[in-house]
Amino acid sequence: MKKHHHTVIVLIRIFLGLIFFGAGMSKLYFEHNFPGVIGPVWLEERLAEHGLGFYARFIAGSQVVAGLMLLTQRFATLGAILTFPILLNIFMVTVSLQWQGTPYINAFLLMLNTWLLVYDYHKLKFILTDKPAELKSISLKRISLSADFIWLVAVTGILGSIPLSFVNLNMAWGLCVLMVLLIVWNQLRRKEENYRGERNIH
Structure with missing residues (x-):
């Protein structure tokens, strides 16, 4: 059962990784000539009207890096941490704009992302400790x-x-x-x- 659960987690990482990677690259490539599942690819053009073009590119670049982290599995936990606030912001934007159907899709993706974070709780629990001194003896080894x-x-x-x-x-x-x-x-x-x-x- 544990092996099957790990396989499901890996598939979720790949699924979200491909979505984020494609979403970011399709926004950044010349004339958006890159396959992507979610958009909008015209985000930079729309935000540039308000002087936020560079911010849009930052969002797209963050999606690319986070997606690649999920795909590699080596940095999947960090990728899940990065994708969570991005997805939460996208969800809130779609709800605020009253888009039909899109909030439900984003809510589903957010649920999958939360599942990844729960699965990696054994890595993240140290953030919540009240005794940081106990962690000083733990060294980072790759x-x-x-x-x-x-x-x-x-x-x-x-x-x-x-x-x-x-x-x-x-x-x-x-x-x-x-x-x-x-x-x-x-x-x-x-x-x-x-x-x-x-x-x-x-």
Whole structure:
């Protein structure tokens, strides 16, 4: 049962990750030439009328980074933390504007995001402690700094494909796909290393 629950959590992370990644990239790419499920892609144009164009790009960029964090699984908890306020704000905007149907969709996504946070409560519970002194002895250790570096390179490449899309759209798509494949390969490589390590222990 626990294994099936973990599988469901991974699928939710991938689902929300793809939604946020596509939503952000479709807002930022040249003439919005990037597949995205949720919008609106014209957010920057509308907010720019009120001098908030840069703010709109910040929102889109945050969606991209948060989505990638969910997709990688390595930083999924941080991704779930980042997506929660974004989704909550989107939900409140759609409710305030009295959009038909959209608030229900956002409420569903918000529920999935909450599920992820509840699942990772064992990681987040330390934020709520009344005795922070007890945590000073806990040191931050990353299992593989090389995997973190590869992820950072891939994210940088994906973000770099955005300005490239205004120069050459096909090259931008190619770079983005290549970097996404790099993230997938990095994740599979780490999974295989962990599996071999567990076999050696047994």
